[in-house]
Amino acid sequence: MLSLHNLTAGYGGSQVLFGVELAIGAGEVVTLLGRNGMGKTTTIRAIMGLLPSVGGRVWGGGIAVDGAPVAGLPAHRVAQLGLGLVPEGRQVFATLTVEENLLATAANRSGRATPRWTLEEVYAFFPRLQERRRNPGAKLSGGEQQMVAIGRALMTNPRLLILDEATEGLAPLIRAEIWSVLAKLKAEGQAILLIDKNLAAVSRLADRHVVIEKGRTVWTGTSADLAASPQVRDSYLHV
Template sequence: MLTVSSLEAGYGDVQVLFGISLSIAQGEVVTLLGRNGMGKTTTIKSIFGLVKPSGGTIAMDEVALAGKPPFRAAQAGLGLVPEGRQIFPNLTVEENLIATAADRDRAAKPWSLERVYEFFPRLKERRRNMGTQLSGGEQQMLAIGRALMTNPKLLVLDEATEGLAPVIRQEIWACLARLKQDGQSILVIDKNVDALVKLADRHLILEKGRLVWEGTSADFLASPDLKDRYLHV
């Protein structure tokens, strides 16, 4: 489905990514791990056309995306839950959801307002509220619901539970587990490694813009030194 090969990217004269290669298959949940500043968000921005790569290829179902504008990534079936949520503050919950809605004939079980409200009952309760009137957890639910309304082949979450209270984090992880059960492909960045190990099929670790480790959750648990070497500050 998603294939990234030898990706290089940066900002101005500062190179951040050095030959990143990864792939995500249909129905997989994959994590992108690493300390702050190691290139995780730059990888996501490159995939979505928010940063123009200086080398390498990006393809979604063999549709070339490297260097293309962001709407091409959306057309190809990529849905983003961005870092910081970035919901539209001057729109209501329902308007936020409708704003990104896309009709995907390929979706076996398409996402609609009704389905999002069933998945996130709290959003239905708050559907007339403005985005700024929601709690952090509700805003994250809205950001996920907004991305699902694009009926994505691959859902990408950058810092899935950052800044949320522990009880709300558990709700988000439970939602992602339900999406996985439904066959949704997911790429997720988060610092809560213990939750990610329970959720994901595979993990990728970045260090200074390079992919330094890749393996399953079982592989990760069998290598306890990985946390100290690559993830702890």
């Protein structure tokens, strides 16, 4: 579904990515792991066509969706191919209500005749959002904003859901709820690309992990492989 080959990118004259390799098939859950500042968010921005909006660009290598190159496409065209993003920092519309935030992105990019995700389905997944549906984004807690961000991405009915720092800064109960939701999505066959620092949680959820260090892919493997590789965790993941 999505593949990156020798991806290089940067901002201005500063190179950040030096050769990222990654692939995700339909229904897979894959994590992108690495310490802060190693290029994870830049990789996501490159995939989504968002680098130009922050002064960056893809320098070389390939990004393909279903085998077709997408590097250089504007962000809205990438989204139309079925990639839904839950960005770092949530970025909900502060002056719109919960319901308006969700409806603002509603589309059917799944390829199915009938969309899986409707307003009612998102509310069933996140009952708290239905309770808060008239509240503006600025009046929500961090956890509620993250639920809105996930719900907003699901309302595009994506073929691939991408989450940048899925549970960062959230209270333990909210984190547990988010992990439960992601597990349910996986069980339904939703393809997911995930960035998060909780190794225990991502190891339970993901099919494969991709580790990057200083903008390069340095390791790829399953959760069992990661558990059996303390040197990988010590060298590339632990602070």
